[in-house]
Amino acid sequence: MRRTNLLIRFLLLTLAVIAVGCEEIIEPKAPQASPNAIFEHLWTDINNRYSFFEEKQIDWEAKKDIYSPLILEDMSPFELFDVLGDMLAELEDGHVNLLSTFNRSRNWSWYTDFPLFFDEQLIYDKYLKTDYRIIGPLHAQTVNDILYVRNSSFERKLTARHMDEIVRLMQFHEGLIIDVRNNGGGNLMNAITIAARLTDEELTYGRQRFKTGPGRSDFTPWVPLRILPHSGEKYLGKVAVLTNRGSYSTTTFFAQMINTLPQGRLFGDQTGGGAGTPAYAELPNGWTYRFSASQVIDLDGTQLEFGVQVDELLTHPTDLIPGRDHFIEAAINWLKE
Amino acid sequence: MKRLLILAFLIFIQLLALAQKNQRTILINTGPQNTWEREFAYSPLVYKGSSMGFTLGYSSVGEKKTDEVYLHYSRLPLQNGFNAGLTATHASVMTYTFYKADWLPEKFALGWSNNNALSLRNFEDSQNFNPRFDFHTSFGPAMRYQTFFGNQQQWRFSSQANWQVIGFLFSASYVTSPPDAFLHEQSTFNAFWQSIRFFQPFQQQDLGILNQLFYQLSNGNEIGIGYRFHYTSLENAQRSQRSGGHYFFQLNFKL
Structure with missing residues (x-):
């Protein structure tokens, strides 16, 4: 009888030790991946972290009004991709892309609209x-x-x-x-x-700052960008x-x-x-996107984003x-x- | 300055606790570790996976007081539901101090714990601002249940839990990998100091459970198995969450 009790006690304790996968019990559910949820996630993150709204005079709220009605719950991933890609293209930024397994959205007007003089x-x-x-x-x-x-x-x-x-x-x-x-x-x-x-001397060639919050003026202080001379030839x-x-x-x-x-x-x-350093992020459906999250100015204060x-x-x-x-x-x- | 004094006071208490000398044991364990992780600066998706975890530890057991230190390390390849990868590195120094109060049932002990945990997250699809990271050092209450059984009381089961309630947090910034203060031109110390945030109860969460079953060998050493669970949710410039379960085989060597 005593041996049986001991065995039961041993088995229960062993079970308590190894069979409690608490990490699985509390694992969060996957986020909603409906077209509307994906649109909202993308629009909000760009709204919070994109760095050139004021410099490019882009009214992002107005863009939401334009593109939000185009989102339908029964639209295909290809249709959703096109709408989201078009919305991102409004930023006219080569560092902004939406990436899926079937396409990569982009706006390359910064060079396609001009002669390149390069043969x-x-x-x-x-x-x-x-x-x-x-x-x-x-x-x-x-x-x-x-x-x-x-x-x-x-x-x-x-x-x-x-x-x-x-x-x-x-x-x-x-x-x-x-x-x-x-x-x-x-x-x-x-x-x-x-x-x-x-x-042969240290040179400051520009200044850079990064987004620190969702506000349009939430940036770090400007930080000098420097070239340090090579120690050799x-x-x-x-x-x-x-x-x-x-x-x-x-x-x-x-x-x-x-x-x-x-x-x-x-x-x-x-x-x-293209002076904004791109940050990368992911949508609830697994697509990734990138966007400029910093600014660089020259020594006169001119934004290098425009060349x-x-x-x-x-x-x-x-x-x-x-x-x-x-x-x-x-x-x-x-x-x- | 106020934060520095609080930190110094808490570290002083910790050192005092470790200075006690009693029955000392060194322990080592390893085994599979399941982990999930979510970093809202990059993705709302959960990344999960398994790998091996390793722990080196030390305990000092007295009549009324027990001190334990666990150094844990794991490096885990995690994936989300769309097969995107994240390499997670976790390292922590966890200490417990338990007291056997007269008014407590014999098998229970109460005390406090200190967790110093570093988490690094390298997202393979992110070409900039990797790794995201956070480090926190925090303190909170701990409780332990321990029982001996078997003909010669050679079996030992213990279950202990901790809940971190106050401390400090140091983590990646809103966008970049280093905290914002490290982007300014100033000393590393100043940048570090400006980057520290309070680990506030209910805003930041960190808790853990450690269940262990040991068999004592004739030479006094122990072999055993165990399960270590932790959950962390930290809110600074961005929110990050993670949880892991480490199933291990352990050897305890009496000193």
Whole structure:
């Protein structure tokens, strides 16, 4: 009898120890994923955390009035996606997207509405040719004793060794051209890696602030954005950077870094902007979205979201040179002066 | 300054408690841990999954007073219902101090607990502002039930619970990973100080249960199994919630 009691007691206690999955009992229910709930979630989060409503003079409440009636409880996911994508497109921001398994909404008017003045075939035929150097993500070639460097993206890692090679090559060249046209951005560290080789003193190139709350003016104080000079070899001669409306996001930051260099000069067309760092979030139905959650201004207080202006604007039809890239030619002329 | 004094006072009490010397034991346990997590700054969806959890602990048992310290670590690959991933890292230092009051039934002890818990959340689909995180150090009451049974009282079952009611919270900001104060140009200490928030009763919640069953070996050491449950809900710039159940096998070594 005593053994039986002991056994029962043992079994009950064992059960108490291991069979109490409290974490499963209190697990929250999945949020409502109806079209209306998804719309409300997206509209509210953008309302609370998007950073450029005032600068772009967007009445987000009015957008709700426009798009909310288009949400129907029996609409298909494809229809819902289109309505939500159209609503987000009102922000006219390349850092705003809705992502599903079947599509990605976007507004690329920051470059599609403008000529790009960039013919890749011409660049490779006339300037880079076939024997250009491939230095990490950079393509480099000597053009009239100038080192022409094409950087099509800041996505790929640019290392100190890559920049060591660029700086070494500059011993044999009279000037440097960095072509970042149609560079849609990437990792800001790659832009800093280049700029840090072009200065021997600390430079403040802009100021940044982040959203801190749902109010339109809920931001952190402005924080300086700086370039710290590389401790090793540097190139401190003239630098021409070529930009166009397709130069976006990190490339806008890079253009602004060059803007602050005393020996730097921007050629071509203004950048496309994209200075708001995108934050990512998820909807109740598993779709994700991103949106700008910060602002950057230059040293004069101008928002970089709308692009960095160039020193030498080359968008007039009379600037064009048949059979040549007039951005590169203008840069060479300046570097040869 | 007021917050600093309160923190110093609570830490002082904690150190006093640990300074007592009695029957001392080192424990180690491991086993599967189920966890769910929800971080409203990124998603209203629950992420859940399982992995192994590890705990290293120490206890000091006296006639009237027991002190325990548990260092727990787990790294868990979690998924939501749409197969999006989140890597969650949890680390905590949990202490209990129990007193056997004369007016309490023999098998019960009352006391207090201190939880110092860090949670890191890396959302795989979020390319910026990872990881989201929170750290809290909090204090609250604890209760324990313990019974011995078997022919030679070689079996021991204990169940203890804690509820954290007051403390401090340090967590990711409204948008960015570091708290806002770390984005300003100032010393790390100042930034840290400005980022601390009160862990307020009913606004922040943290509670746990620890059930254990041990068999004492002839050399005085113990082997056993257990289940550790915790639930945390923190509200700062954003709200985060998590809960986990750790099923473990444990070895206790008497010192």
